[in-house]
Structure formats: structure tokens, C-alpha cells
Amino acid sequence: MKKVRNPVKSHFLLISTxxxxxxxxxxxxxPPQSEAPTQSDAPASTEKNEPxxxxxxxxSTETAPKPTEGQAPVKTPPKSSAEPQKPxxxxxxxxxxxxxxxxxxxxxxxxxxxxxxxPQSVTVLVNKQRQLPDNYQPTDLVFPNVPYLxxxxxxxxxxxxxxAEALEKLFAAAxxxxxxxxxxxxxxxxxxxxxxxxxxxxxxxxxKARTYSAVPGTSEHETGLAIDVSGADGKCAATSCFxxxxxxxxxxxxxxxxxxxxxxxxxxxxxxxYIYEPWHxxxxxxxVAQAIEEKxxxxxxxxxxxxxxxxx
Numbered sequence: 001m002k003k004v005r006n007p008v009k010s011h012f013l014l015i016s017t018x019x020x021x022x023x024x025x026x027x028x029x030x031p032p033q034s035e036a037p038t039q040s041d042a043p044a045s046t047e048k049n050e051p052x053x054x055x056x057x058x059x060s061t062e063t064a065p066k067p068t069e070g071q072a073p074v075k076t077p078p079k080s081s082a083e084p085q086k087p088x089x090x091x092x093x094x095x096x097x098x099x100x101x102x103x104x105x106x107x108x109x110x111x112x113x114x115x116x117x118x119p120q121s122v123t124v125l126v127n128k129q130r131q132l133p134d135n136y137q138p139t140d141l142v143f144p145n146v147p148y149l150x151x152x153x154x155x156x157x158x159x160x161x162x163x164a165e166a167l168e169k170l171f172a173a174a175x176x177x178x179x180x181x182x183x184x185x186x187x188x189x190x191x192x193x194x195x196x197x198x199x200x201x202x203x204x205x206x207x208k209a210r211t212y213s214a215v216p217g218t219s220e221h222e223t224g225l226a227i228d229v230s231g232a233d234g235k236c237a238a239t240s241c242f243x244x245x246x247x248x249x250x251x252x253x254x255x256x257x258x259x260x261x262x263x264x265x266x267x268x269x270x271x272x273x274y275i276y277e278p279w280h281x282x283x284x285x286x287x288v289a290q291a292i293e294e295k296x297x298x299x300x301x302x303x304x305x306x307x308x309x310x311x312x
Contacts (some may be wrong), residue, residue, distance in 0.1 A: 001066065003186060003248050007293050008132060012030070018267055024084070030046070031151060032149055036311070038100050042125065049064060054302055062129060065302060077166065077220065080113070084164075087129075088137065088180050090308060092257045099301060102166065111215065113128075113129060113131045113217075113218070114129060114131070115130075115131055115132070115133055116130050116131070116132060116133070119132050119133055119223070120138070122160075122225060122284060122285050123161060123269075123284050123285065123288055124220075124225075125224060125303055125305060126214075126218050126219070126220060127218060127273055127299070127300065127305075127308050128210070128214075128218060128273040128307075128308045129306070129308055131215075131217040131306075132217050132218070132223065133216045133224055134217070135190065136190070136217075136222065137186070137189070137190075138160050138223065138224035140159060140160050140161045140162075140224075141158040141159065141161075141187060141224055142158060142159065142160075142161050142164045143157050143158055143164070144157070144159055144164035144165075144167045144168055144183070144186075145168055146168055146181070146182075146183055147180075147181070147182045147183065147232060148182060148183070148184075149169070149182050149183065149184055149230065149234050149237060149263040150184070155187065155283075156185050156186055156187060156192070157183065157185055157187075158187040158224065159186045159225070159283075160224040160225055160283075162285075163224065163225050163227075163259075163283035165257045166259045166260065166283055167183075167227065167258075167260075167281075167283075169258050170182070170254070170255065170257075170258040173254065173258070174247075174250055174254070176249075177250065177254075178252045179201055179208060179231075179246060180231060180232035180233075180247075181187065181229055181230070181231065181232060181247060181251075182228055182229070182230055182231065182232045182237075183228070183229060184227075184228040184237045184238050184244050185219065185221065185227070185228045185229050185238070186224070186227040186228075187221060187222070187224045187225040188221035188222055188224070188227065190216055190217065190222055191222065193216045193219045194216040195219075196213065197209065197213050197214065197215060197216055197219075200212075200213045202223060203256075209232060210273075210277055211269075211273075211274065212274060214274075220280075220282055222265060225283045225284075226263065226280065226281065226282045226283070227280075227281050227284060228277075228279045228280055228281075229240060229251065229279050229281055230279060231245060231246075231247040231248070235250060237279070238277075238279050241278075243276065243278045244268075246304070248278040250263075250273075250277070251278065251279075251281065252278065255281055255288040256290055256292070256293035257289075258286075258289075259283050259284060259286045259288050259289045260281040260282060260284070260289060261281070261282055261284055261288075261292050261293065261299070262278060262279040262280065262281065263277070263280050263282035263298075263299070264280055265296075265298065266278075268298050269284060270307060270309060271298050271300050271301060271307040271308060272299075272308060273309065274296055274307035274308045284299070288302065
């Protein structure tokens with residue numbers, strides 16, 4: 001006899017089987033979901049640093065990063081040289097060194113000056129009233145063999161031959177007494193004196209400039225018989241602080257022994273026309289130098305020339 005399947009029972013069996021399959025999938029031994037980031041969440045490169053984090057150097061040679069498009073290339077600073085940087089050349093003082101650039105013309109009044117008759121004489125007197133002939137230049141200039149603050153080839157090292165030889169003896173005597181001297185400025189061509197004086201005028205005005213600098217043609221430096229002297233270290237060269245130094249004292253005591261005088265002594269500015277310059281030596285020869293030293297006088301007084309007011 002053929003059995004008839006119970007539809008209710010069959011339906012129940014189908015439901016039970018479905019429930020069993022669902023329960024078995026949820027309780028299977030599958031790995032739990034990890035909290036670690038997935039591959040897509042991880043950093044693209046382990047060499048990338050967070051802000052403020054220092055990168056660790058690798059063993060490979062470092063290269064400068066390549067700039068992206070539109071970005072200026074990164075320049076690597078040059079390595080410092082082993083040789084120290086040379087200091088800038090120091091400025092050589094000349095009288096009271098002016099600042100600024102000179103103009104083309106000298107700003108001086110129309111002066112009625114006496115032209116000296118014998119410019120080649122070692123006792124020639126030039127001052128604010130007496131000038132050298134136009135375009136005068138000594139014919140016997142030489143380079144004294146003494147230390148200078150000037151460059152080796154500077155024409156302002158030169159002096160007339162007789163004065164140069166006397167200067168060498170003076171420097172040697174000072175050295176023997178433990179006093180080291182140096183030349184600052186000796187001969188000055190007319191064109192140089194013109195430019196120098198004009199710079200002083202631009203800096204301080206004509207009236208003040210004439211108290212310490214000479215109008216072109218009236219400067220003793222143009223004779224080749226005058227020189228400014230300092231200590232070998234160059235301190236206080238051609239400036240007021242030179243007074244009172246051991247070098248200034250030695251020159252005041254011994255310059256006349258070698259034919260030189262302190263041309264512009266202290267307290268004589270109303271006679272010479274210039275302020276005290278203990279550094280300014282003038283060669284006049286032994287006889288005249290001795291006489292001026294003994295009388296404690298000036299060239300103007302010695303030769304009977306009218307005093308020169310510093311206001312002229």
C-alpha cells in the first residue's frame with residue numbers, strides 16, 4: 001500500500017533544517033573581526049613622518065629632494081671655506097680724514113697771495129699768505145727707507161732727497177731709543193691736495209677747514225719737505241690724540257737734532273694759522289732747526305714774517 005506523506009510533518013522538517021543551518025553559520029569557528037586597520041587604511045609608505053617627527057637617516061647616500069612641478073628647486077648652501085675671510089683693508093688716516101666724495105672745484109675765495117721766489121730751497125716758507133708757483137713739483141723726490149702706513153708704491157711716501165736721508169737717521173735714532181715710528185703722509189701732488197682740501201670744505205665748511213688743512217698751493221706737503229708721523233701701530237695717526245704719546249714726546253725732544261721741526265707748535269696757531277699738529281714734521285736743515293728749537297719759535301717768527309691769523 002502506497003504511503004501518503006504528511007504535508008504538515010514535511011513542512012515542519014523543512015523549517016527545522018533551515019533553522020539548524022542558520023545557527024551553525026553564526027557559531028562556526030571563524031576568526032573574530034580585527035581592530036587593526038585594513039590594508040587600505042594603512043599608510044602608503046612607512047618612511048612618511050608625522051608632523052614634528054624626525055626622520056631616521058638611512059644607510060644610503062642622501063640626495064636633495066626633487067622639486068615638484070611649479071616649485072623652485074631647493075638650493076644646497078655652499079660649504080664654508082677653510083680659509084678665514086680677510087678683513088677689509090683699513091683706511092689710512094690723513095690729517096683728519098674727511099668723508100664723502102669731493103666735487104670738481106675747490107670752494108675757496110679769491111686770495112691775493114705772495115708767490116715764493118725759491119720753491120726749491122729747503123727753508124722755503126709756505127703758509128696762508130705765501131704759495132708755491134703754479135704746477136710746482138720737486139725734481140729730486142725719492143722713497144725714504146722707513147716704515148709707512150701707506151702702500152709700498154704710494155707716491156705720498158716720497159720726500160726730497162736731503163729730507164729723506166735725514167728722516168732715515170731720525171727713525172733709526174728713535175728705534176734705538178725704543179720708539180717705533182711710521183710715516184703717514186709725506187709728499188702730496190697739487191691735484192691730490194686740491195681734492196683733499198675740497199673734501200674738508202664739503203665736510204666742515206671753508207672757515208673750519210682752513211684751520212687744519214691748506215689751500216692747494218700753500219701746503220707744506222707739496223714742497224716734499226714735510227711728513228706726518230705716527231707710532232708704528234698707527235693709533236692716533238694724524239689726530240689730536242697723538243699729543244702726549246711717547247712718540248710725540250720723542251719727536252718734540254729730538255726732531256731738531258736731524259734737521260726737523262714741529263711746524264705747527266702748541267699755542268702758536270695765531271702765528272702759523274694752523275692748530276697744534278705734533279705729528280707734522282718739516283725739514284729745514286740742521287742749522288735752522290737748532291735755532292728754532294732754542295728759541296721755541298716758529299718759521300714765521302724766525303724769518304720775520306708777519307703772523308698769520310687762523311681766521312684768514
